[in-house]
Structure formats: structure tokens, C-alpha cells
Amino acid sequence: xxxxxxxxxxxxxxxxxxPAFVHSGYLLHVMILIFLNVMLATSMWLLGITxxxxxxxxxxxxxxxxxxxxxxxxxxxxxxxxxxxxxxMSALIAAPVGRLSLRVRGVYFFLVTLAFGEVVRGIFAxxxxxxxxxYGVRDIPPPSPHWLFTPLDKVPFYYLGLVLVVLTCWVxxxxxxxxxxxxxxxxxxxxxxxxxxxxxxxGYKLVAFIISAFVAGLAGSFYANYVGYISPLIFDFTxxxxxxxxxxxxxxxxxxxxxxxxxxxxxxxxVFRATGKYQMLIFGLILVFxxxxxxxxxxxxxxxxxxxxxxxxx
Amino acid sequence: xxxxxxxxxTCRFGGLLAVNDVTLTVEPRAIHGLIGxxxxxxxxxxxxxxxxxxxxxxxxxxxxADITGVPMHRLVKRGLVRTFQHSQLFPAFTVFRNVLLALxxxxxxxxxxxxxxSIAERRKRAELAHEAQRILEFVGLxxxxxxxxxxxPHGFQRLLQVAVGLAPKPRLLLLDEPVAGxxxxxxxxxxxxxxxxxxxxxxxxxxxxxxxxxxxxxxxRVSVLQFGKLIAEGSAQEVTQNPTVIEAxxxxxxxxx
Amino acid sequence: xxxxxxxxxxxxxxxxxxxxxxxxxxxxxxxxxxxxVNFVHGEMCMLSAFTVYYVSVSWGMPFLVGVLAAxxxxxxxxxxxxxxxxxxLNYDILTCFILGIGASFAIRSxxxxxxxxxxxxxxxxxxGVFVWHGVFVAKQRVFAAALCGSLAxxxxxxxxxxxxxxxxxxxxxxxxxxxxxxxxxxxxxxTVFVISAILAAIGGAMLGTLFGAxxxxxxxxxxxxxxxxxxxxxxxxxxTIIAGLAIGLSDSITGTVFGGELAFIFDFAxxxxxxxxxxxxxxxxxx
Numbered sequence: 001x002x003x004x005x006x007x008x009x010x011x012x013x014x015x016x017x018x019p020a021f022v023h024s025g026y027l028l029h030v031m032i033l034i035f036l037n038v039m040l041a042t043s044m045w046l047l048g049i050t051x052x053x054x055x056x057x058x059x060x061x062x063x064x065x066x067x068x069x070x071x072x073x074x075x076x077x078x079x080x081x082x083x084x085x086x087x088x089m090s091a092l093i094a095a096p097v098g099r100l101s102l103r104v105r106g107v108y109f110f111l112v113t114l115a116f117g118e119v120v121r122g123i124f125a126x127x128x129x130x131x132x133x134x135y136g137v138r139d140i141p142p143p144s145p146h147w148l149f150t151p152l153d154k155v156p157f158y159y160l161g162l163v164l165v166v167l168t169c170w171v172x173x174x175x176x177x178x179x180x181x182x183x184x185x186x187x188x189x190x191x192x193x194x195x196x197x198x199x200x201x202x203g204y205k206l207v208a209f210i211i212s213a214f215v216a217g218l219a220g221s222f223y224a225n226y227v228g229y230i231s232p233l234i235f236d237f238t239x240x241x242x243x244x245x246x247x248x249x250x251x252x253x254x255x256x257x258x259x260x261x262x263x264x265x266x267x268x269x270x271v272f273r274a275t276g277k278y279q280m281l282i283f284g285l286i287l288v289f290x291x292x293x294x295x296x297x298x299x300x301x302x303x304x305x306x307x308x309x310x311x312x313x314x
Numbered sequence: 315x316x317x318x319x320x321x322x323x324t325c326r327f328g329g330l331l332a333v334n335d336v337t338l339t340v341e342p343r344a345i346h347g348l349i350g351x352x353x354x355x356x357x358x359x360x361x362x363x364x365x366x367x368x369x370x371x372x373x374x375x376x377x378x379a380d381i382t383g384v385p386m387h388r389l390v391k392r393g394l395v396r397t398f399q400h401s402q403l404f405p406a407f408t409v410f411r412n413v414l415l416a417l418x419x420x421x422x423x424x425x426x427x428x429x430x431x432s433i434a435e436r437r438k439r440a441e442l443a444h445e446a447q448r449i450l451e452f453v454g455l456x457x458x459x460x461x462x463x464x465x466x467p468h469g470f471q472r473l474l475q476v477a478v479g480l481a482p483k484p485r486l487l488l489l490d491e492p493v494a495g496x497x498x499x500x501x502x503x504x505x506x507x508x509x510x511x512x513x514x515x516x517x518x519x520x521x522x523x524x525x526x527x528x529x530x531x532x533x534x535r536v537s538v539l540q541f542g543k544l545i546a547e548g549s550a551q552e553v554t555q556n557p558t559v560i561e562a563x564x565x566x567x568x569x570x571x
Numbered sequence: 572x573x574x575x576x577x578x579x580x581x582x583x584x585x586x587x588x589x590x591x592x593x594x595x596x597x598x599x600x601x602x603x604x605x606x607x608v609n610f611v612h613g614e615m616c617m618l619s620a621f622t623v624y625y626v627s628v629s630w631g632m633p634f635l636v637g638v639l640a641a642x643x644x645x646x647x648x649x650x651x652x653x654x655x656x657x658x659x660l661n662y663d664i665l666t667c668f669i670l671g672i673g674a675s676f677a678i679r680s681x682x683x684x685x686x687x688x689x690x691x692x693x694x695x696x697x698x699g700v701f702v703w704h705g706v707f708v709a710k711q712r713v714f715a716a717a718l719c720g721s722l723a724x725x726x727x728x729x730x731x732x733x734x735x736x737x738x739x740x741x742x743x744x745x746x747x748x749x750x751x752x753x754x755x756x757x758x759x760x761x762t763v764f765v766i767s768a769i770l771a772a773i774g775g776a777m778l779g780t781l782f783g784a785x786x787x788x789x790x791x792x793x794x795x796x797x798x799x800x801x802x803x804x805x806x807x808x809x810x811t812i813i814a815g816l817a818i819g820l821s822d823s824i825t826g827t828v829f830g831g832e833l834a835f836i837f838d839f840a841x842x843x844x845x846x847x848x849x850x851x852x853x854x855x856x857x858x
Contacts, residue, residue, distance in 0.1 A: 016723065032828070053665065053669075062598055070769075100846045100847060101846075102803065103847075104846065104848050105805075106664055106665065107602070107608050107664050107668060108797075108805075111608070111797040112801075112846070114744055114794070114797075115794060115797070115798065115839050115842065116839070117834060118839075119835065119836050119839045122832055122833070122835055122836045125832060126830070126832045126833055126836070154418055179435070182415060183415070183418060185404075186407070186418075186657065188402055189403075189404035189406055189407060190402050190403065190404055190406060192402050193398075193402040193403065193478070194387075194415075195385075195387045196364075196390070196395065196398070196402070196479075197387075197395070197397060197415070197418060197478060197479075198387050198392060198417040198482050198591065200388075201387065220704065238676075241676070242671055244669065247792050257688070264699055269687065271444075278684070280676045280677075280679065280680040281671070281676070281681060282457065283676055283681030284672075284673045284674065284675070284676030285677050286673070287669060287672060287676070288670055288677065289671045291660070291669055291673065292670070294658070295666065301695060312854075
């Protein structure tokens with residue numbers, strides 16, 4: 001256990017030291033994208049423990065982004081206030097949406113959340129005032145203090161992203177190991193049995209849904225004030241599916257799954273930056289082959305590989 | 315006052331009357347059997363009582379309170395727990411962890427404490443672990459506590475079902491075919507366990523069963539269902555000598571005797 | 572707000588609604604009988620529209636041949652999905668859903684790569700307009716509605732009066748009992764996939780003649796189908812028919828009053844209301 005902790009600490013120190021050695025704005029940007037995607041993937045993973053996938057996460061990210069954009073740009077409120085408010089806003093909307101979505105059987109949950117994502121897009125796109133319509137919102141101010149966060153220097157954003165992602169991962173990890181998480185794992189194993197011992201399955205699923213929406217809201221807020229521009233074209237169904245792919249390809253077994261999935265699958269499209277639409281083709285194929293060949297994801301396959309090696313050694 | 319009373323319980327699926335106007339009463343600390351040939355509606359009745367299904371008509375009264383249609387997870391807090399015909403387990407969890415999670419409903423855990431590992435939470439966890447150990451010992455699974463539930467042989471899986479059912483400290487336990495698929499030795503062990511559930515833990519038990527020998531050996535009263543209707547009720551002796559019951563069971567009765 | 576105006580909205584709504592209804596029927600069949608959602612359904616509509624375009628417009632074959640080609644193509648795609656994607660994963664709901672999404676992305680992307688992003692128009696087989704009580708209806712639309720309507724009726728008849736149809740309903744109600752009665756599930760499954768493909772194909776072809784074909788056109792009917800099926804009740808043919816027409820009407824009304832984009836939001840709002848008041852839909856079984 002201690003060796004794991006040392007490794008983790010070393011890894012975090014390494015991450016913190018990156019900007020000292022890497023000066024390319026582009027590479028730092030990719031790292032920041034990775035941080036964002038890891039946040040989204042881990043929160044999707046928590047919900048996914050209960051075998052639920054929300055196909056409308058893009059909607060919650062967008063809500064968080066829009067909240068933050070409007071608060072910081074139109075109302076001049078500090079980003080540091082807007083950030084938690086964005087999370088709360090997404091969570092507040094997630095409550096009724098989740099409640100309704102959970103009234104229907106598994107597949108229909110997916111579909112309702114999918115539709116929700118589209119509706120968020122639709123609403124923000126339709127009302128140009130105050131949401132900017134299809135043109136979106138530009139010139140979203142970076143966080144204060146303004147001498148630190150300028151659009152030109154990625155480094156402060158890097159550290160902000162690093163703090164956010166480490167916090168998110170830590171909290172989600174603690175949750176998954178807590179009593180609440182234990183119940184989630186039990187629900188995964190057998191909802192019927194869980195119900196029969198007094199667990200309000202729907203209630204727990206709802207809480208997990210709200211938590212994942214909250215994190216999505218936070219991520220959205222960070223995105224808005226980092227990139228400075230948001231629009232309905234960004235947060236579409238493909239965006240939600242991207243998040244899903246991180247988790248599916250990474251594996252469900254542990255937190256390492258979504259993290260590795262997000263890292264790998266943020267880097268790959270940057271490598272193949274050729275065209276946007278081919279990206280969809282590749283993603284589609286990755287999804288298909290992942291599901292067929294590696295239903296447990298990368299971490300699952302690695303785990304099985306390790307088991308096989310251990311067995312051969314004995 | 316009776317612990318469980320169902321009156322006129324009816325369940326209709328489209329054109330099919332799975333349970334037809336069933337009435338029955340269970341006294342506290344009794345062991346009550348619910349028998350009948352396949353398809354008689356026994357499990358459906360359990361589903362109706364335990365909130366898995368909503369009845370088309372009729373009422374279920376538990377300890378004086380009307381619980382008709384109350385969902386299963388809320389009944390647990392009131393003291394009503396059921397087990398399932400096809401073993402429901404948390405297969406990837408160990409036996410110990412299965413029971414531990416089942417103790418959930420009595421934890422009063424603050425989830426916040428759970429998130430951040432407060433001292434109070436750690437103490438509670440220790441208490442629960444202790445309780446889980448006690449239950450496993452009572453049921454006879456203590457030496458398999460760290461086996462994976464999914465890997466257990468069938469007989470022990472059904473014991474685990476009972477252990478899990480005991481965890482929330484029920485006053486009434488509905489056991490759905492507890493000895494299904496068990497060999498003779500296991501059947502006896504299970505019946506012994508059922509008896510001690512009542513004797514040592516004060517739990518009232520209602521069993522659905524096919525195995526006549528098991529039923530006879532352990533039940534105080536027996537209700538017989540056929541095609542969803544109650545056709546006989548009485549002591550085990552009375553019921554097995556009832557000609558209507560024998561006729562309903564023709565063939566099955568012979569196998570079990 | 573003249574009667575003509577209102578009638579115009581209603582007629583347009585019913586016509587588009589009947590097409591969506593047909594496509595949704597494919598979804599409801601597949602879900603009702605096999606408990607599986609095939610995300611590729613939307614792409615089958617899209618591929619059919621393009622097939623009709625290439626066969627009938629580019630190669631100049633008769634429209635009917637184009638539609639038949641579309642039907643064949645869709646059926647092939649559907650059977651491929653069933654054999655290569657769904658069956659190996661045992662029709663597990665979640666994995667099949669994800670697989671379907673992946674496949675649909677890939678197909679959409681590949682189509683875009685081949686035909687380009689610009690929509691193409693398919694000229695009407697029945698050009699011209701009917702005028703009825705001052706209401707203008709394109710003859711093509713009437714044809715589309717008539718075709719979809721009669722297919723819906725044919726489907727209902729098929730399910731209730733033919734042997735394979737009844738076999739399908741048997742499997743829907745109780746898979747094990749159907750097996751015991753000697754019904755071969757595999758052939759039923761393939762039939763269901765093919766039928767839903769045919770419905771998607773014809774629906775897609777009709778959409779193509781009315782609105783043109785473009786690689787992204789499959790998403791909208793698919794989403795609408797899900798809403799329709801949920802409102803009508805999963806696995807209920809009658810429910811899908813009614814809900815399909817209702818959604819068509821709703822779209823027409825909101826589209827005229829508020830503008831196109833809000834239409835989907837209204838559909839979603841209706842869905843939400845149903846979820847609150849009657850989660851099983853109009854005619855669905857108890858959830």
C-alpha cells in the first residue's frame with residue numbers, strides 16, 4: 001500500500017512539475033483537456049457503477065458553462081463564485097430530470113437523458129437572448145486575479161485544472177470506497193437483492209446522477225472561463241458519447257479505468273487531428289471493437305493479462 | 315393480534331388471474347407454510363405481500379398497518395423481509411460482504427461520514443462487522459466468510475440467502491422455496507435453521523415450498539393454493555389428509571412422501 | 572386563424588407524423604420483441620434515402636426500383652447488425668446500445684466521407700399539389716402518408732393473422748413458452764430485424780423525397796422514434812401509431828407558431844409529462 005502511495009505522490013509531483021519543463025502552449029492545452037476529460041469520465045464512472053449511463057452529460061456541462069459564462073461576463077461575478085454555482089446549477093437541474101428519467105426501464109433512461117442533452121442545446125440555441133443562440137457566448141473573462149490568468153499564458157490554467165481534477169478524482173475515489181459506494185456496487189450486483197434488504201435503489205441512483213451532474217457543471221465552468229467561448233455546436237450528443245467512450249474503453253472495474261480511458265482517448269484524436277468527421281468514424285469503430293473485443297475495457301484486459309501471467313507463474 | 319393478514323388478495327395479469335381472492339392470517343412466532351402445485355400463485359402471492367407487485371384487489375395488513383402496495387425496500391424498515399426463489403446474491407462479493415451490505419438498513423449511516431471516514435463511522439463499521447459475524451455463525455457459514463458468494467455450492471447459497479434476510483432484523487421473514495434444489499442433508503439443515511429462526515430469534519416465518527416432508531416437519535399451519543385460489547388451510551396433518559389437496563397434488567405428493 | 576390555416580397545420584402534421592410513426596414502429600417492434608434498441612435504425616433511414624437517390628436519380632431507374640433497392644440494402648445492414656453485433660453480445664441492452672451508437676457513428680462518418688456533407692434532393696414521384704377546401708397538400712406527401720398508413724395496417728394484420736407474425740408476438744409475451752412450443756427464436760429474431768429494417772427503409776425513402784437526403788438526417792427520426800415509442804408504450808403497435816401521429820401534429824403546430832427548433836423541445840416536454848403521469852405510455856405494460 002505504501003509503495004502505491006509513494007508512486008501516486010511521485011506522479012502528482014511530476015504532474016505539478018510539468019510546466020517547468022514543457023513550454024509548448026499546445027501541449028499544455030492538451031494536458032488541460034485531459035484534466036477536463038478525466039473529470040467528466042470519473043463522474044460518469046461513478047454513475048456507471050449502477051449500470052446507468054447518462055447520454056446527456058453534455059447538457060450538464062453546457063449548463064455549467066453557460067451559468068459560469070453569464071455570471072462572470074454579464075454580471076461581473078468572480079469566477080471563484082461562479083464555479084461552485086455552476087456545479088450547483090447543474091445538480092439542481094439534474095434532480096428533477098433524474099427523477100423522471102429513472103421512472104423508466106434501463107434503455108429508456110439512456111434515451112431520456114439523450115433527449116435531455118439535446119433539449120439543453122435546443123434551448124440555448126433558440127434563445128439568442130440571453131444565451132447567445134447558435135452563435136454562442138464569446139469573450140468570457142478568465143478567472144481573477146487578472147494579472148495571473150491571461151488568455152496567453154496557459155500555465156495558471158494548467159494548475160487550476162490540475163487542482164480541480166485531483167480534487168475530483170479524490171472525492172470520487174472516497175465516495176466509491178465509502179458506504180455510499182458500497183451500496184452502489186451492491187446495486188450493480190443485484191438490484192433486487194439490494195431492494196430486499198432495504199436499499200432505496202432509485203434514490204441511490206438519483207444521488208449518483210446528481211453528483212455526476214455537479215462535476216459536469218464544474219467542468220463546464222472551467223471550460224467556459226478557460227477557452228472563453230462556448231456554443232451549442234460544442235456540447236452535442238457526440239460530446240456525451242466521447243465521455244462514454246473514455247469509460248467504456250478504460251474499463252469499469254476501478255477508477256483507473258475512466259482515467260486511463262480519458263488520457264488515451266484525448267491524446268489519440270489530437271494525434272489524428274486530420275479532420276473532424278473522420279474522428280467520428282474512428283470513435284465509432286473504437287466503440288464497436290471495444291465492446292466486442294474488450295468488454296472490460298483496457299484496465300479489464302490488463303487485469304486479465306496479469307491474472308494469466310500470475311497463473312502461469314505458479 | 316395476527317402479525318400478517320391478507321384479505322381478498324387478487325392479482326390479474328391481462329386475462330390471467332394469478333392470485334384469486336386469497337385470504338390468510340399469520341400469528342406471531344408461527345411458521346406458516348404456503349404450498350401448492352406449480353403455477354399455483356405462491357411466489358406471486360409473496361410478490362404481492364412484499365411490494366414487488368401491486369395487487370389488483372385486496373389488502374395486506376402487517377402488524378396492524380396497511381402495507382398494500384408499499385415498495386419492498388420500505389417494508390424492510392417495518393420488519394418484513396423476503397428471500398427469492400432463484401438465489402439472489404451479490405455474486406462478486408464475499409459471503410461476509412454480502413451480509414455486511416444487507417445490514418445497511420439498520421446502519422443509520424450518515425453518508426457524509428461515509429465520504430470522509432469519520433471516527434464515528436469507523437466505529438459503526440466495526441459494530442456491523444461484528445454483527446455480520448454473528449449472523450454467519452448462526453446460519454453456519456462462518457467458515458466460508460471470505461468465499462465469493464457466486465462460487466458457493468448451491469446449498470450454501472441458500473443459507474446465505476437466509477443470512478442476508480436475517481440481517482435487517484425482520485419480524486416476519488418470507489422464505490421463497492428455501493430448500494429448492496437441495497439434497498437431503500441440506501434440507502434437514504435448512505429446516506433446522508428455520509426452526510431456530512423462530513425459537514432463538516423470535517422471527518415469524520412464512521415459507522413457500524414444494525417439498526412436503528420439509529413443510530410437514532416444520533410448519534405449524536399450512537395454506538394450500540391451486541390455480542391462484544386458496545383450497546385448504548389448517549395444521550400440516552389436516553392439510554395432507556385433505557382429499558382436495560391430495561387431488562391437486564396427484565403425483566407430486568407421491569414423489570415427496 | 573382561418574379554418575384553412577388550422578387544417579393546413581393538421582394535415583401537414585399528420586403526414587409527417589405518419590412517416591415518423593412508421594419509423595417508430597420499427598423501433599417498437601425491435602424493442603418489444605427483443606428488448607433491444609438498435610441505434611443504427613436511424614442510419615438505415617439515411618442510407619435508404621441515399622440509395623433511392625443514387626438508384627432513381629443518378630442512375631435513372633424507376634422510383635419503385637430505388638425503394639426496393641433501399642429495402643434490400645437496409646435489410647442487409649440490419650441482418651449484419653444482428654449477426655455481428657447484437658447476437659455475439661447476447662442482446663445485452665446496455666452493450667448493444669453502445670455498440671449501436673458506435674456503428675451509427677461509423678456509418679454516418681463513412682457516408683459523409685463518400686457523399687459529402689451537402690444534402691441532395693430527391694424529386695417527387697408525384698409532383699403537384701392537391702387542393703382540398705383551400706388546403707394545399709403536396710401529392711407526394713399524400714402518397715407518403717397513404718403508404719405509411721397502409722403499411723401500418725399491414726403490419727398489424729401481419730402480427731395478428733399470420734403464422735410468423737403470431738410467432739413474433741408469442742416471443743414478445745413469453746420467450747420461454749414460445750421456445751417450448753417449438754418456435755425457433757433465431758429465425759424470429761432475424762425476421763424482426765428485417766421487418767424493422769424495411770419499415771426504416773420506406774420511412775427513410777419517404778423522408779428523402781420530402782426533405783432530401785444528407786448524412787445527418789438519421790438522428791432526428793431516431794430521437795423522435797424513441798419519444799414516440801415511450802409515449803405510445805413500449806411494444807405497443809397501436810400506441811406507436813397514435814403517438815407518432817400526435818408527435819407529427821405537435822411538431823407541425825409548434826413549428827408554425829414558434830419555429831422549428833422549439834418543436835423538439837415541445838416533444839421532450841410531452842415526454843416528460845408522460846413520464847410524470849403515465850410512465851408506461853398510452854398502451855404499454857406496467858413498468
